[in-house]
Amino acid sequence: MELSGWPVRITCYRLGEKYFCKADNVEPGACLARSVGATKDEAEQSVINRAQEYLARTRRFPA
Amino acid sequence: MSEYVHPEVLVSTDWVVNHTSDSKVRIVEVDVDTKAYNEGHVSNALGWAWNTQLCDTVRRDIIPKAQFETLMGDSGIKNDTTVILYGDNNNWFAAWAFWQLKIYGHSDVRIMNGGRKKWITEGKYLSVDVPRFSPVAYKTSDPDLSIRAFLPQVQEASRRATVELVDVRSPQEFTGEILSPPGLPETCQRGGHIPGARSITWSKACNDDGTFRTFDELKALYQNEGISGTKPVIAYCRIGERSSHSWFVLKYLLGFSDVKNYDGSWTEWGNLVGAPIERGAVSAVSA
Numbered sequence: 548m549e550l551s552g553w554p555v556r557i558t559c560y561r562l563g564e565k566y567f568c569k570a571d572n573v574e575p576g577a578c579l580a581r582s583v584g585a586t587k588d589e590a591e592q593s594v595i596n597r598a599q600e601y602l603a604r605t606r607r608f609p610a
Numbered sequence: 611m612s613e614y615v616h617p618e619v620l621v622s623t624d625w626v627v628n629h630t631s632d633s634k635v636r637i638v639e640v641d642v643d644t645k646a647y648n649e650g651h652v653s654n655a656l657g658w659a660w661n662t663q664l665c666d667t668v669r670r671d672i673i674p675k676a677q678f679e680t681l682m683g684d685s686g687i688k689n690d691t692t693v694i695l696y697g698d699n700n701n702w703f704a705a706w707a708f709w710q711l712k713i714y715g716h717s718d719v720r721i722m723n724g725g726r727k728k729w730i731t732e733g734k735y736l737s738v739d740v741p742r743f744s745p746v747a748y749k750t751s752d753p754d755l756s757i758r759a760f761l762p763q764v765q766e767a768s769r770r771a772t773v774e775l776v777d778v779r780s781p782q783e784f785t786g787e788i789l790s791p792p793g794l795p796e797t798c799q800r801g802g803h804i805p806g807a808r809s810i811t812w813s814k815a816c817n818d819d820g821t822f823r824t825f826d827e828l829k830a831l832y833q834n835e836g837i838s839g840t841k842p843v844i845a846y847c848r849i850g851e852r853s854s855h856s857w858f859v860l861k862y863l864l865g866f867s868d869v870k871n872y873d874g875s876w877t878e879w880g881n882l883v884g885a886p887i888e889r890g891a892v893s894a895v896s897a
Contacts, residue, residue, distance in 0.1 A: 553792040560730055562650050562738075569646075569698075572792045575780050575852065576699055576813055578642050579793040583649075601793035608801055610785035610890055 550595065551602040555579070557594060559587055566590040570598035612825040615865025619708075619858075620723045620822070621694060623732060629694070630654045636687050636743070637694045639726065640664070640703040646726060650736025652696070656685055657740075660703045660851070664710055672758075672873070678714050679748045686743025689716070689750075696722035696729070700813070700820045705855040709871055712757060714750040721858070727820040757861070759844045759870035761878060768806050768886070773842045775807035776835075778856040779876065783848065784809040786889040789880075790848060797848065798880030802889040804846070808835045812852045815859045828864055839866035846872040846879075 548555050554573040559566060568590040570579045580597035584590030614620070621629075629635045630653040637655040639647045647657030658664060663681055666673055673681065687693060693716060697704035704721055711719045722729070730736070759767075767773035782788045786801030803809070814831050815823055822828070837843060843860055845853040850873030857871040879885055 558730075562736055567649050571699070572794075574813065575783075575791045575811070577702075577791045577794060578646075578698060581645050581649075598793060605788060605790075605792045606796070607787055608789075610782075610787040610801075 548595075550599045551605070553602045553605065555595075555598055555602070557591060559591060561587070568594040570594045572598075572602070612829075614822075614825050614863040616862040619720050619862045621720050622723055623729050623734060626652060626694060626696075626722050626729075627734065632692075634690075635692045635694060636685060637696070637722075638685065638707065640695060640697040640707045641726070642697075642699055642703060646698050648738075650738055652729065653735060653737040653739075654741045655696075655737075656743075658685075658707060660706055664703075664707055670874075672710055672713065672753075675714065675750060675753065678710070679750055682716070682750075683748040684745050686746055687716075687748060688746050689748060690718070693719040694722055695719065696725045698726045700727065700816050700855070701725040702812075702851045702855050705858045706851040708858060709757065709854040713753045713755070715754060716750070723822060724820040731819060756868075757857070757870055759846075759872035759874075761874055761882075763870070764804065764844060764846070764872050764874070764879070767842075767844055768804050771806055773844055774837050775804055776837060776843060776845045776853075776856060776860075777803045777807040777809050778812040778845055778847045778853050779803075779809075780811055781809055783876070785891060786887075797877045800880045800887055802880070802887040803876075804879055805886050805888045807846075807888075808837065810835050810837070810856070812847065812856045815856065822859065822863060825863065828859055832860070832864065839864065842868035842870070844870045844872050846875040848876045849873070850875045 559568045566587045568582045582593035695704040789796040845856045847853040860866045861869040
């Protein structure tokens, strides 16, 4: 998945009655955001929204 | 296929399953933050917060000796306890903790190969119970600073090229296109890398499941960039945690004798007034 021009990996798992999601930025693989929800969709959408917000702040400079 | 030079510093997830109740073993999760631990962790594992429990919270430094002794003692860790570290982000902060435990001379510390990622992928049990252990006395010797690089050593290495500098950040951070990993706060004034450094991204040392690549693959990865262990090596990244991962690979899996982690890393160098900086392309011989 790509968000704000950056590759993002979403990982979800269920623990008991809750769904947990994590978004990382693939390279370097750092965790950007975590979320918890009653459904997988809810948790996934929440983590996507937060990751998108953080990624939009990343500035690119001419190298 | 050759074996790692120090295979004893790694344990598998299955090994951990069989030792969660072993009184001679203490399992500790160290993540980028403590949210993951709170969601669920290996049974009987403690959770350490790297930014408060493994850092001096006033000045920028690792924790002082007395605080380290308190952390270990309060965690029920004796000097002869086998400490198993694991965490998220492919064990970045577990490696950071490993590095500090070695600075303070803990003899038996190991990393769970694959970390939290592999544990979850394999569907292994996650507990939400926080274990309590009776405090014990823990004493350490003076810190071993032979595995830690400070700014003057790095400046000397950059000037004289007598030491190999390895930048383990992403290629985009190395070239100066971005100042921090995408989505994370910019913590430096300038982008680029230390003059003379080679770009060997930490993640090239890992398989998709989070485990380390084989000895032969790791050896080839570094040799392709001219890093063979014949010269001392200093690894750096942004804040020193990714480079502690690479330090672990170079020191223990490849067995290089003189490897240091520069924990000041780019947040120190990239904020220094007047420090020389190189920008632009990754070396042409990149793997």
